[in-house]
Amino acid sequence: MAGDVKEINLGRTFTAGIWDQNPVFRLLLGMCPTLAVTASVKPALTMGLCVTFVLICSNIVVSLMRNLLKPHLRILMFTLTIATFVTIADMFVRAYAPQMSKELGPYVPLIIVNCIIIGRAEACASKNNLIVSITDGLGMSIGFTFALCILASVRELLATGAIFEYPILNTAGEGGWFTPWAAMSMPVGAFITLGLLLGLINVTKKNRTSKAGCHGLR
């Protein structure tokens, strides 16, 4: 019977991160990378994968040492764990995708201060067993990658007429009808696209607006 309860929990834990508690669209966490790397889909996907790796690894480690943690030192331990895994991810990207590493610049090391990861360590991994923590990390990071890719697709499509460097709209430069919006690849585009997307999501789920808003904004 106890097993049944856990099954339900696991499924819910997994899907919660993808939509109901999507870290970007619903909880408004991890805004810096969301805005900074979404000028096109490729860096957004790389960032999503880096966060996936770090989030799952840190959830595993935090979950394993949850009984050894002293309350006043826990945030420090979380941060050090995360910093270690971010160093690994950063070295990996620098070794196998140097071009991408240069493009992402400081945003890979900045995963250390990504609120999603420390938030999951505090809210989930430090209280639950290994399986639940891994499931939660997986769900949350899929939700994060998904949100990043949606935002990046919209911006890349409007800025260059292509998604994942695959042309979709005929741009004016090649005799087509579509004039690329240069502003979309700039900071302005990031802020306004995310603002409008959040507004759109609020329209579809009107009754839950206030509940979702109060996590990130007060």
Place this chain on the structure above:
Amino acid sequence: MDYVNTLIMAFISVVLVNNLVLTKFLGICPYLGVSGRLDMAFGMGMAVTFVVTLSGTLTWLIDHLILMNPALSAYGLEVTRYVCFILVIAGAVQLVEMYLRKFFPVLYESFGIFLPLITTNCAILGLCLFLNLWEIQDFVTAVVLSFGAGIGFTVAICIMAGIRENLKTADVPNCLKGAPITLITAGLLALAFMGFAGMIK
């Protein structure tokens, strides 16, 4: 005189042209979270300025005196750069917290959860990483850039708080209330700050 000019240019460039919030997307969480009231926004800006100046200076010293020291290069200490940086920042935040609790208890109360959260403020770690990335060789320039980054954050968050105080009386569509309209406002501000782009070089 040339040297002073360079320093002034560096300061202007990091406050206006390369504003961390509006062109590099650093420190967005407090930027959206604490910008509801002007007095709190200003307090937050001051706290960030202090921490960023302190930690920017300290991390530059650690980076150049220990991690990149040719005499110690055999140990490959650069691997520990991120861990060192985050430890220095956490320590600096702790210091500010203790200082505020002792001397400005009212301000301390009104910050609440946001003060410890400065540790995870991307603007601070971001600046420390940028000092490394821009290959700043000069100590005074590093200090000026760190201080300027804090002032830039304060300018951005105070402008935002001023706008949001007026936004309360505006007729915003229901679905855009809260975070969406704040983001759109930030977008328009970023557009305005793009106007500074041609100022240097």
